[in-house]
Amino acid sequence: xxxxxxxxxxxxxxxxxxxxxxxxxxxxxxxxxxxxxxxxxxxxxxxxxxxxxxxxxxxxxxxxxxxxxxxxxxxxxxxxxxxxxxxxxxxxxxxxxxxxxxxxxxxxxxxxxxxxxxxxxxxxxxxxxxxxxxxxxxxxxxxxxxxxxxxxxxxxxxxxxxxxxxxxxxxxxxxxxxxxxxxxxxxxxxxxxxxxxxxxxxxxxxxxxxxxxxxxxxxxxxxxxxxxxxxxxxxxxxxx
Amino acid sequence: xxxxxxxxxxxxxxxxxxxxxxxxxxxxxxxxxxxxxxxxxxxxxxxxxxxxxxxxxxxxxxxxxxxxxxxxxxxxxxxxxxxxxxxxxxxxxxxxxxxxxxxxxxxxxxxxxxxxxxxxxxxxxxxxxxxxxxxxxxxxxxxxxxxxxxxxxxxxxxxxxxxxxxxxxxxxxxxxxxxxxxxxxxxxxxxxxxxxxxxxxxxxxxxxxxxxxxxxxxxxxxxxxxxxxxxxxxxxxxxx
DNA sequence: GCTAGTTATTAGGTATACCTAAATTTGAGG
DNA sequence: CCTCAAATTTAGGTATACCTAATAACTAGC
Numbered sequence: 129x130x131x132x133x134x135x136x137x138x139x140x141x142x143x144x145x146x147x148x149x150x151x152x153x154x155x156x157x158x159x160x161x162x163x164x165x166x167x168x169x170x171x172x173x174x175x176x177x178x179x180x181x182x183x184x185x186x187x188x189x190x191x192x193x194x195x196x197x198x199x200x201x202x203x204x205x206x207x208x209x210x211x212x213x214x215x216x217x218x219x220x221x222x223x224x225x226x227x228x229x230x231x232x233x234x235x236x237x238x239x240x241x242x243x244x245x246x247x248x249x250x251x252x253x254x255x256x257x258x259x260x261x262x263x264x265x266x267x268x269x270x271x272x273x274x275x276x277x278x279x280x281x282x283x284x285x286x287x288x289x290x291x292x293x294x295x296x297x298x299x300x301x302x303x304x305x306x307x308x309x310x311x312x313x314x315x316x317x318x319x320x321x322x323x324x325x326x327x328x329x330x331x332x333x334x335x336x337x338x339x340x341x342x343x344x345x346x347x348x349x350x351x352x353x354x355x356x357x358x359x360x361x362x363x364x365x366x367x368x
Numbered sequence: 369x370x371x372x373x374x375x376x377x378x379x380x381x382x383x384x385x386x387x388x389x390x391x392x393x394x395x396x397x398x399x400x401x402x403x404x405x406x407x408x409x410x411x412x413x414x415x416x417x418x419x420x421x422x423x424x425x426x427x428x429x430x431x432x433x434x435x436x437x438x439x440x441x442x443x444x445x446x447x448x449x450x451x452x453x454x455x456x457x458x459x460x461x462x463x464x465x466x467x468x469x470x471x472x473x474x475x476x477x478x479x480x481x482x483x484x485x486x487x488x489x490x491x492x493x494x495x496x497x498x499x500x501x502x503x504x505x506x507x508x509x510x511x512x513x514x515x516x517x518x519x520x521x522x523x524x525x526x527x528x529x530x531x532x533x534x535x536x537x538x539x540x541x542x543x544x545x546x547x548x549x550x551x552x553x554x555x556x557x558x559x560x561x562x563x564x565x566x567x568x569x570x571x572x573x574x575x576x577x578x579x580x581x582x583x584x585x586x587x588x589x590x591x592x593x594x595x596x597x598x599x600x601x602x603x604x605x606x607x608x
Numbered sequence: 609g610c611t612a613g614t615t616a617t618t619a620g621g622t623a624t625a626c627c628t629a630a631a632t633t634t635g636a637g638g
Numbered sequence: 639c640c641t642c643a644a645a646t647t648t649a650g651g652t653a654t655a656c657c658t659a660a661t662a663a664c665t666a667g668c
Binding site: 251255263268 | 479480481482483487490491494495498499500502503507508510
C-alpha cells in the first residue's frame with residue numbers, strides 16, 4: 129500500500145482560450161463599448177490607447193487584426209483606417225457578455241463572499257475572462273438573477289438587454305436638492321472607500337448643496353459631509 | 369440628464385500576471401509536483417511533455433528558463449540537462465499553492481454552486497491561476513476550511529501541509545474484501561459519471577470481488593455492479 | 609568499450625500582444 | 639488651397655510559449 133496522492137493532480141494541456149476571443153480581444157471590445165462604440169459612435173485609436181493603457185500603435189495593430197479576421201461580416205468590429213472603430217452586432221454581443229460576467233462576478237463577490245465593495249472590481253476584472261457559461265448561469269441563479277451590481281450598474285441579460293436609467297454625475301449638479309444615488313464608479317478604490325464612509329451608496333437618499341469646490345451632502349440622519357469635486361464625479365444620482 | 373451608463377464600465381490596462389508566475393509556469397510546476405518532483409524524484413522531460421501535452425523541446429526551453437531565472441537559489445526548480453528536474457523549496461511551495469487553489473475551487477463549485485462532480489475539475493483548472501489571495505481566503509472560510517475536496521483529495525493548507533493517507537488503486541486489489549473509497553480521479557469526466565452511478569464516491573463502503581477483466585462491487589444496499597479495469601484504476605480505496 | 613536506440617537538446621520558426629521611432633494622413637486656420 | 643500640428647499608421651523589435659526537424663548525449667546489450 130503506497131501513498132501516492134500526487135497521481136491525482138489533474139493533467140492537462142496548457143493554455144486555455146475559448147472560441148478565438150483572447151483576454152486581450154475581450155478587453156478591446158469592452159473598451160470600445162465603454163467609449164460609445166456600441167451605439168454608432170466612432171471611437172478613436174487614441175481614446176482606446178488611453179483607456180487601455182497601451183501605445184497607439186498597439187491599438188492600430190489590434191484593430192486591423194480584428195477587422196481583418198473573418199472576411200468582412202462575422203467580424204467583431206467595423207474599422208476604417210483614420211476613421212475610428214465601432215462594434216459590429218457580434219462584437220457588441222460579446223462585449224455585453226463580458227460586462228455581464230464582470231457585474232455578475234462583482235455581485236457574487238459582494239453578496240456571497242462578503243468582499244468589501246472597493247475590492248470586487250479588481251477581482252472581477254481578472255475572472256470575467258475565464259468563467260464558463262455554467263459558472264455564469266450558476267452564480268446568476270444563486271443571486272436570483274440580479275439586475276444591478278453592488279455599484280448600482282445594470283447587469284446585461286443573457287440576451288444583451290440592459291436596464292437603462294437616466295442619471296447625472298453629482299459633479300454636474302448645480303443647485304441644491306434631494307437626490308437618490310443611482311450608482312458609484314468602481315474606477316478608484318480609494319474614492320469608493322470615501323463614498324462608503326459618507327454613506328454615498330446606491331439607493332441612498334441624499335440632500336445636496338452645491339458649494340464652491342465641492343458639495344455638502346447629508347445622507348439620512350447623519351451629519352453633513354463635504355464631498356470633493358473628484359468624488360462627486362464618481363457618483364451618479366437621479367432627482368427624487 | 370443624459371444616460372451614459374457605459375462611462376461606468378471599468379477601465380484598466382491589459383494583461384494580468386502576478387509576481388512573475390505565468391499560467392504556463394504554474395502548470396509546469398504543478399506537473400513536476402504531480403510526477404514526484406516535490407519529493408526528490410527527478411522528473412524527465414518526456415514525462416512532463418506527455419503530461420502537459422506539449423513537445424519535448426518546449427519542456428526543455430521552459431526548464432532552462434525556470435532554472436536560469438534568479439541566479440541559482442531563489443529559482444523555482446533544480447535542473448541539469450539530461451538529468452531531469454525537481455522542485456526547489458520555493459517551487460514546491462508555489463505548486464502546492466496552485467493545488468490548494470484548484471481543490472478549494474472544486475470544493476466551492478461543488479458545495480456552493482451545486483456543480484455536478486464531473487464538471488468541477490475543468491472549471492477549477494482554468495480559475496486556479498487567476499484568483500487572488502483574498503478569494504482563496506474567502507472561499508476557504510465559507511467552506512469551513514475543508515481538508516478534502518469532493519473527489520476525496522487532500523487540500524494543502526496555506527503553509528503547504530497536506531493530509532497524507534495510504535491507499536491503493538482499486539485496480540491493484542487482487543483478492544476480495546471490504547474497502548472504503550478514499551478518492552476518485554478527476555481525470556476523465558465520463559469515467560467519473562460511471563463511478564457516481566455505481567455509488568463509488570469518497571467515503572462509500574464497498575464490498576469488492578476481483579474477477580477476470582474487472583471487479584464486482586456492492587455499495588451499501590445496492591445490487592452489485594461490474595466495474596471495468598479502467599474505471600477501477602481511477603478509484604483509490606483503503607481497506608476497512 | 610562500442611554501437612544502436614531512446615531521450616534530450618539545439619536551431620530555427622510561428623503566433624500573440626506589446627513596444628518605440630519614423631512615416632503618413634487628416635483637418636483646422638490662415 | 640496650403641501648411642502644420644495632431645492623430646494615426648507603418649516598420650521594425652521584444653518577450654512568451656509553443657512548434658518541427660536536426661543534432662547530441664546518454665544507456666543497454668553485446
